[in-house]
Amino acid sequence: MRKPKLLSVLRITLLWVAAIFVIVPLAWITLASFKTPQELNDPGLVLFTPNFDSWASVLSSGILDAAYRSLVVGLVTVGISIVVGGMGAYAISKYKAGGSVTRFGILAAQVLPPAVLVFPFLTMAYALRLNDTLVPVIFAHLSFVLPVVTWFLIGFFDAVPPALEEQARVDGFSRFRAFVLVVLPQVLPGIGAAAIFGFTLSWNDMFYGLILAPGNAAILPVAISGFNTFRGVQLGAMSAAILIAVVPVVIASFFIQRKLVQGISGGAVKS
Amino acid sequence: MLHSKKSRKIIATVAVMSGLSLFTASCAGTGGPETPESSGLGDIPKDTKGTVRILMENVPDTDRITDLVANFNEEYPDVTVDIESLTFDQMRDKLVSSFQAPDPTYDLIVVDNPWMVDFAQAGFLEPLDDRIASTSDYDAGDFFEPLVDITKVDGTTYGVPFYNYALGYLYNADDLAAGSLSVPTTLEELVATSKSLTTSERSGIAMQPQRGYKIFEEWANWLFAAGGSIYDADGNPTLDTPEAKAALEAYIDAYKNAAPDNSLSWAFDEAFRSVSSGQSSSMISYNWNLPALNDPSGASGDLAGNFKLAPMPGGKQVLGSWSWAIPSNSSASDAAWAFASWVTSKEVDIDRVKEGGAAIRVSTLDDPGVLADGFGADYYEAVKQILSDAAPLSAGANGEEMIQAVGTELNEAVAGTKSVDEALAAAQAAVVKIQK
Amino acid sequence: MTFKLGMLAPLIALLVLIVGFPLAYALYLSVTDYKLTDRGTPGFVGIDNFLSTLTNVDFWEAFGTTVLYVVMAVGAEVVLGLAIALALQKQKWAKDLTRSMLLAPMFITPIAVGLTFRFLLNDQIGAIPAMLRGIGISYDFFGPGRALMTLAAIDAWQWTPFMVLLLLAGLESIPKQPLEAARVDGGSAWYVFRRVTFPLLSPVLVIAVLLRALDALKVFEYVFATTRGGPGTETQTIQYFTYQTGIQFFRLGEASSMAFVLLAIVLTLIILTFRRIERGRAA
Numbered sequence: 009m010r011k012p013k014l015l016s017v018l019r020i021t022l023l024w025v026a027a028i029f030v031i032v033p034l035a036w037i038t039l040a041s042f043k044t045p046q047e048l049n050d051p052g053l054v055l056f057t058p059n060f061d062s063w064a065s066v067l068s069s070g071i072l073d074a075a076y077r078s079l080v081v082g083l084v085t086v087g088i089s090i091v092v093g094g095m096g097a098y099a100i101s102k103y104k105a106g107g108s109v110t111r112f113g114i115l116a117a118q119v120l121p122p123a124v125l126v127f128p129f130l131t132m133a134y135a136l137r138l139n140d141t142l143v144p145v146i147f148a149h150l151s152f153v154l155p156v157v158t159w160f161l162i163g164f165f166d167a168v169p170p171a172l173e174e175q176a177r178v179d180g181f182s183r184f185r186a187f188v189l190v191v192l193p194q195v196l197p198g199i200g201a202a203a204i205f206g207f208t209l210s211w212n213d214m215f216y217g218l219i220l221a222p223g224n225a226a227i228l229p230v231a232i233s234g235f236n237t238f239r240g241v242q243l244g245a246m247s248a249a250i251l252i253a254v255v256p257v258v259i260a261s262f263f264i265q266r267k268l269v270q271g272i273s274g275g276a277v278k279s
Numbered sequence: 280m281l282h283s284k285k286s287r288k289i290i291a292t293v294a295v296m297s298g299l300s301l302f303t304a305s306c307a308g309t310g311g312p313e314t315p316e317s318s319g320l321g322d323i324p325k326d327t328k329g330t331v332r333i334l335m336e337n338v339p340d341t342d343r344i345t346d347l348v349a350n351f352n353e354e355y356p357d358v359t360v361d362i363e364s365l366t367f368d369q370m371r372d373k374l375v376s377s378f379q380a381p382d383p384t385y386d387l388i389v390v391d392n393p394w395m396v397d398f399a400q401a402g403f404l405e406p407l408d409d410r411i412a413s414t415s416d417y418d419a420g421d422f423f424e425p426l427v428d429i430t431k432v433d434g435t436t437y438g439v440p441f442y443n444y445a446l447g448y449l450y451n452a453d454d455l456a457a458g459s460l461s462v463p464t465t466l467e468e469l470v471a472t473s474k475s476l477t478t479s480e481r482s483g484i485a486m487q488p489q490r491g492y493k494i495f496e497e498w499a500n501w502l503f504a505a506g507g508s509i510y511d512a513d514g515n516p517t518l519d520t521p522e523a524k525a526a527l528e529a530y531i532d533a534y535k536n537a538a539p540d541n542s543l544s545w546a547f548d549e550a551f552r553s554v555s556s557g558q559s560s561s562m563i564s565y566n567w568n569l570p571a572l573n574d575p576s577g578a579s580g581d582l583a584g585n586f587k588l589a590p591m592p593g594g595k596q597v598l599g600s601w602s603w604a605i606p607s608n609s610s611a612s613d614a615a616w617a618f619a620s621w622v623t624s625k626e627v628d629i630d631r632v633k634e635g636g637a638a639i640r641v642s643t644l645d646d647p648g649v650l651a652d653g654f655g656a657d658y659y660e661a662v663k664q665i666l667s668d669a670a671p672l673s674a675g676a677n678g679e680e681m682i683q684a685v686g687t688e689l690n691e692a693v694a695g696t697k698s699v700d701e702a703l704a705a706a707q708a709a710v711v712k713i714q715k
Numbered sequence: 716m717t718f719k720l721g722m723l724a725p726l727i728a729l730l731v732l733i734v735g736f737p738l739a740y741a742l743y744l745s746v747t748d749y750k751l752t753d754r755g756t757p758g759f760v761g762i763d764n765f766l767s768t769l770t771n772v773d774f775w776e777a778f779g780t781t782v783l784y785v786v787m788a789v790g791a792e793v794v795l796g797l798a799i800a801l802a803l804q805k806q807k808w809a810k811d812l813t814r815s816m817l818l819a820p821m822f823i824t825p826i827a828v829g830l831t832f833r834f835l836l837n838d839q840i841g842a843i844p845a846m847l848r849g850i851g852i853s854y855d856f857f858g859p860g861r862a863l864m865t866l867a868a869i870d871a872w873q874w875t876p877f878m879v880l881l882l883l884a885g886l887e888s889i890p891k892q893p894l895e896a897a898r899v900d901g902g903s904a905w906y907v908f909r910r911v912t913f914p915l916l917s918p919v920l921v922i923a924v925l926l927r928a929l930d931a932l933k934v935f936e937y938v939f940a941t942t943r944g945g946p947g948t949e950t951q952t953i954q955y956f957t958y959q960t961g962i963q964f965f966r967l968g969e970a971s972s973m974a975f976v977l978l979a980i981v982l983t984l985i986i987l988t989f990r991r992i993e994r995g996r997a998a
Contacts, residue, residue, distance in 0.1 A: 015904060019802040023813065026799050029872065030817055033835055036842050046580040049556035051842040088729075096726025099719050116982050118929045120738070123958040124974040127376070127744075127967060128737035134380045151733040156926075158726065183718045212824045214936065219372045229824035234366050236940070238338050239571070240548040241830055250827045257822040262815035269814075269884045372962060375751040397965065401752035490945025541838040544857035544942045549837055558839050680964040687948060694859040694946035 034254075041247035048243050062244035071249050074231035078253075081142055081217075081227055082210040085149040086157070086203050093158035094199065098187060100158075101165035114155045122215045125151065129220060140225050148216035153206040160205065164198030165191070204264060211257070228253050316607070317405045321413030323617035328357040331614050333387045334374055337364040340442045340601075343636040344622060350630075351621055358614045378403050383608040387615035389441050390604045392429045392671045393678030398604070399432040400676060405605040405612060408436045414620050421625065421640050423666040429600045438602030439623050442637035445598045445669045446500055447566040447661065448589045451582070454481070454560035462589045466504040469592045470529050473537035476560040483537035485550035485559035486530075488693045493546045495686035496597055499672055500563050501526040504593040510674055516710035518685065519703045527692055527699045534693055543694060554586075555579040563591070565599075566662050567637045570654045588661045590668075598669035638662050675714045684709035745971035752965050764972035774973060776948060777956040778980075780863065784952060785931045787867035788874070789924055795871065796878025796923070801908075803879065804886050814883075818876045825873065829940025832869050859946045866937045866950055874931070878923055885919030886912070921992065925985070932981065953977060 040048060042058040126148070133144035168191055176186040192199075214229035221227065226234070232253065235246035335341040341364050348360045363385075365373060371391075377384035378401075390398060398404050407430075411419050419427070422440050430438035448462065448469075454476055455461070463469040476483035487493045499509060507522030517523070539545075539553055551568065553559040555578040572579055572586040579586070590596060603619040605612050621627060628636075628643045633652050638644055644663045650656045673681050685706045692702035745764055749757035768774055799817065806813055820828070836856040838844045847854055856865045889912065897907045935954040938944060944951035953973075961970025 016805075019805060022798055022802050023806065026795075026817060027813070030820060030876075032842070033831055033872070034819065036835055037831060045578040046556075049552055049558075049578065049840050051840055051845040092725045092729050095722040099722035099726075103719050115925075115929060116978065116985065118933075120741070120974050120978055121933070121954050121957040121961075121970075122935075123954065123961045124741050124744075124967070124971050125737040127961075128740035130376050131379070131740070132736065134376075134382075137382075139380070139384075147733050150729065151737065154726075154729060154733070187722075208822060211822065214824055214826050218369050219376070229826060230369070232824055233826045234337070234369075236366065236826075236830060238336060238367050239568075240551055241834070243834060246827065246830065250823060250831070253827070254819065254823050258815060258819045261818050261822070262811055265815045265818060265880075266811060269880065269887060375962075375965065378754075379751070397752050402754060403752070489943055490947065491943045493943075539839055540853055541844070541855035541858060543855065543859075543946055544862065546943075549839070553839050556840070677964065683959065683963070687944070690945045691947035696859055696947050696949075 037247045037250055040243055041251055043244055045244065062242075062248045066245045066248040066252065069231075069245070071228070071231055071252055074226050074228045075252060077142060077225065078211060078228035081145055081149060082207045084146050085153050085210045086206045088146075088150060089154045089157040089206050090161075090199055090203055093154050093202075094161050094192075095187075097158045097161035098165050098191065101162050102170075114159050118152055118155065126216060126219050129216065133220060140221055142221060142225055142227075144220040145217050145225075145227060148220060149210045149213060152213075153209050156209065157202045157206045160202040161195070161198065164195040164202075167198075168194045200264070208257075211253075317407070317409060317605075318613060319409030319413065320613055320616070321410045321417070321620070322415050323355075323613050323620075325355055326357060327355060327614050327617060329386075329611040329614035330359040330361055331386045331611055331618050332361045332384070333363065333389075333615075333618075334370060334377070334385045335362055335364045335389050336367050336370050336601075340636055343631050343634050346634065347622060347627065347631060350627070351618060354621065355614075355617055358617060360618055378606065378608070380608075383606070383610040385606055386609040386611040387619060388604055388606055389601045390438055392598075392600045392602075393673050393682060395429060395437065395602065396432050396674075396676045396678060399435070399437045403607055404437040405607050405609065406435045406437060407439065407605070407616075410616050410620070411436060411439070416625070417620060418625060418642075421642050423639065423641060425598050425666065425669045425671075426600050426602075426639055429598070429671055430602045430604075438604040439619060440639040441601040441603050441623075443598065443600050443639060443666060444565045444567070444637065445600075445662075445665050446496070446563055446591070446596045447665050448561065448591055449554065449564055449568060449572065450561040450587055450589070451554070451557070451585050452587045453585045463592045465592050466501065466526065466529050469501075469504060470533050470537070473533050473561065477537045481557070482539040482553070482559040483561065484533060485545070485553040485562045486534055486538040486542060487545050487547060487550050487562075487564075488534060488538075488542070488690060489544050489546040490690040491683050491686040493686065494689045494693070495672055495682050496599075497563055498526065498530050498689050499597045500591045501530050503595040503597070503670075504591055505529070506593070509670070509672065514674060516707055516714070518710060519707040523703050524699055527689065527703060530689075531693055531699070543690075552578065555582065557582050566665055567635075569658055570635060573654075588658055590661060590664045594664070595668045595670065596665055598666075598671050600671070638666060673714075677713050681710050681713045684713060741971045741974060744968050745975055747968045749968035750965045751962070751967055757968065760968070764969050765976065767969065768972045768976050773948070773951075774953075774956065774976075777951050777953045778977070780949070780951060781932060781934070781953040784863055784867055784870075784934060784950075785928050787864065788870035788931050788934075789927050791867065791871040792875045792878045792927060793920065793924060795875045796882050797920075799875070799879045800882035800886055803883055818880060820873045821876045823873065825936035826940055828869060828873050829937040832865075832872075832937075833941045836865065857942055857946075859949065862942050862946060862950045866934070866941065869937050869941075870931060870934065874927060878927065881919060881923040881926075882916065885916050885923075888919075889915045929981075932977075 039054065041062050042060070043053070043056065044059045044061070047053055047056055047059075129144050129148045130139070132147070133139040138144055172190055172194065173186050176190040177183070181189065212229060214233055217227040217230040218233065221230075232246060232249045235242040235249060335344070341362070345362055348362070351360065352358070364370075374385075374388060390404070411417060419439070423443070426440040426443055427436075430436050430440065450462065455472075458475050460472050460475055463472045473483035487497045502509070502523055505522045505526035507520055507526055508517055511517050534542075539559060542549065547564065550559070550562045550564065554562045555572055566588055569586060569588045571577055573583050575583040577583065603623065605615045605619070609615055622631070623639065625640065625642060628640050629646050629649055632638055632643050632649055635654070638659075641663070643649055644659045650659060653659065672678075675681075688697065688702040688706040688709065691697040692699050697705070744757070746759060746761060747757035748760045748763075803814060803817070835841050836843055838855075844854070844856075855861060893911050893915070894907060897911045902910070933954050934952050935958060938950055938952055938955045942950045944955055957970045957973050960973065961967045
């Protein structure tokens with residue numbers, strides 16, 4: 009019986025080490041957000057009188073508005089991706105459109121550098137008089153969120169037994185009603201997982217937001233990168249902004265991570 | 280014809296795509312007239328109406344401008360000034376893309392010196408010679424000459440100075456005094472002083488050898504101190520000269536023996552923090568960092584007040600400069616000139632510099648009010664010396680690329696992945712190729 | 716047929732608009748001499764840009780750097796992710812808390828992660844070199860031969876959680892019977908892992924690696940925040956190189972051709988890999 013014991017010691021050690029690796033940078037950010045510019049120069053300083061200047065300046069810099077805009081962009085992008093991608097994914101899964109090359113081909117556009125794709129988006133934004141609004145940012149985010157979400161969902165639909173739907177059709181459901189009322193509920197956890205994954209991609213993107221909607225329509229990552237200025241990085245303020253961006257998501261992930269794991273294991277990983 | 284269905288699909292897709300491309304092709308580069316024009320008007324009537332949209336970088340010098348808008352509106356009540364300020368990369372990307380926009384996006388812009396030739400040659404900027412000549416009491420001859428040189432491309436003036444970012448030698452006076460050292464006046468002294476300042480707790484000089492812009496911006500000062508130059512009188516690059524070799528060898532010597540450990544990727548931020556926290560005794564950086572270093576509520580804390588500024592050993596330093604320019608697709612060019620000429624005028628410049636704006640005019644630095652209320656007479660004296668003998672990193676087109684290429688080779692030499700001779704030869708070849 | 720089309724049409728229409736249009740535009744630019752500082756219609760240059768990209772030593776060096784980066788980063792993420800997923804699967808105590816905390820890094824925008832590590836690893840004001848000095852070690856995180864590894868480690872810090880998430884899902888979807896059968900047969904833990912768990916997990920692993928590798932290929936923010944491609948060109952990744960050519964140096968036409976060369980290589984790799992996997996399954 010010695011071996012399993014050794015294994016569980018190893019297991020616990022690994023988790024502790026991983027936890028420390030994750031926590032140290034986050035703890036450093038938290039400390040930095042309460043330090044004065046002078047105290048920031050002392051890495052060993054752990055106990056000090058907290059200074060709220062960074063928080064005050066960040067909260068008055070419109071970071072909450074930027075966070076709100078990021079939330080809107082993320083939700084709209086994910087909403088469109090789920091509806092449009094879900095319908096398409098179902099058709100691809102059910103009618104075996106393409107084959108695995110098509111399925112992965114959807115992902116291929118992900119390889120293209122944003123530096124090259126951003127100018128077409130900008131031209132489009134100018135042509136439609138939509139520059140400096142969130143619309144082109146949502147379009148740009150859709151360009152990488154929609155394919156990934158569709159791709160995820162194809163896997164989930166593959167996992168739904170065809171018999172379920174056939175039965176619904178026998179019972180007199182139209183194809184569309186069968187899809188909405190019978191198939192969709194089966195993949196709901198998967199849709200949740202795809203939605204969260206897509207939202208993360210949108211939430212983290214800086215590059216498109218930077219060029220398509222800086223200034224008054226800046227999204228959160230753009231606002232955070234704004235603390236990196238010509239006269240130095242405003243570390244304290246940036247740290248506070250990072251925490252504002254991260255803490256809500258971590259709290260949310262506390263409640264949804266189990267669903268997330270279940271959702272992903274429900275389909276996508278079996279494709 | 281086995282795959283006729285498939286091929287029809289492909290043809291249809293290609294057709295749609297090429298249609299879209301043609302549409303977009305017609306969109307590219309439509310901003311402004313083919314040949315930039317100017318009304319040439321210097322004195323703009325006070326009852327001029329309009330909105331001046333300005334794109335700027337979010338730096339303290341922009342805040343100084345924002346603060347002055349209210350005063351401007353006392354003279355020009357019907358001109359609305361709308362300033363959009365962004366961080367450097369955002370701003371550059373916005374700026375170049377705005378030139379392509381179908382509608383005018385900005386009426387007045389600020390241009391960094393490496394872009395000046397590219398923008399002017401592309402026809403993005405309005406020539407300003409007539410406006411400058413016909414503006415009453417403007418006294419353009421009062422601007423520091425190196426700043427004015429940057430605004431001229433092929434004999435035409437495309438801008439007026441906004442603010443300088445010339446470099447200088449910033450040092451902790453207490454550290455120098457404690458070692459009975461004086462401010463270095465030659466390249467050899469710079470290396471020797473930096474080494475003497477180095478102790479077990481402290482580095483002599485915080486350097487910025489990060490690849491690309493940073494290392495070139497710093498090293499070029501060493502090159503000038505060695506008696507070298509970036510270009511010769513005919514505009515040919517001179518980076519493979521004995522002076523360049525001496526400068527790079529001295530630079531590497533200082534990096535190895537007087538700079539903080541493991542600082543190969545350091546840029547401005549790291550060096551500034553090192554100096555302000557007393558972990559390094561000196562650095563080569565923008566002249567206007569002195570007030571920031573001596574600010575008691577800033578990063579220096581108790582050390583504030585100990586720092587001083589001097590010109591580089593040998594007297595010549597690297598110059599960076601932002602200039603006001605009017606884009607050729609500006610929809611309010613007269614109102615834009617009203618603001619640009621007002622804010623750079625002698626009287627307003629005094630107010631701007633008093634509040635901490637970076638210098639552009641000689642007369643401002645002699646103004647008794649500035650000397651009394653500003654950051655100290657000896658500071659302005661050092662700035663004056665610095666701006667009298669300074670040169671930018673790049674002359675000619677493709678400035679950004681030339682700077683990047685040289686900065687890469689220099690960084691290789693400091694990292695030890697190339698020899699000094701190899702790196703300089705490669706840098707020279709790169710400049711010849713990029714700016715042929 | 717109409718139902719199928721009706722379901723697919725919105726997806727296709729949207730993909731044409733948001734992926735097809737920029738792709739077509741970029742493809743068009745790639746055969747022109749377009750510069751951001753150009754006015755009017757750019758000149759058609761045929762395959763000149765592609766020829767110069769294919770013969771550009773710096774492009775291939777950046778490509779090699781990126782491949783090395785992806786291999787190091789994704790390799791580390793697979794090994795660590797698998798180990799942590801296996802450990803978490805058996806975790807009972809504070810399960811949700813542990814999991815949500817370990818997932819936190821992937822929700823931070825990469826530019827912020829890059830800037831944070833730039834200072835965290837700084838020799839004078841960073842906490843990590845300060846700790847290392849405490850035990851007598853001086854290590855140059857961004858020095859020659861090390862900078863790329865450091866960047867890969869930052870990538871691993873941020874994205875191992877993603878690997879953990881997918882692999883944990885994979886582990887939980889493995890049927891219980893084969894595992895128990897192998898244990899009843901008296902197999903050691905290692906034997907069970909190697910012969911049962913790992914083969915059943917491998918489809919998930921392939922997908923996780925694919926998604927991560929495609930994303931890691933796009934590394935830009937870490938380089939931008941820390942080394943700017945140095946020492947020399949050691950950390951100049953393909954995205955950074957394209958960004959510089961297309962935006963900093965204004966040569967968007969040339970940068971577009973680079974993007975398509977990259978796309979062609981990666982597409983070929985993906986197709987070859989999946990052909991092989993399918994053939995392996997069929998055999």
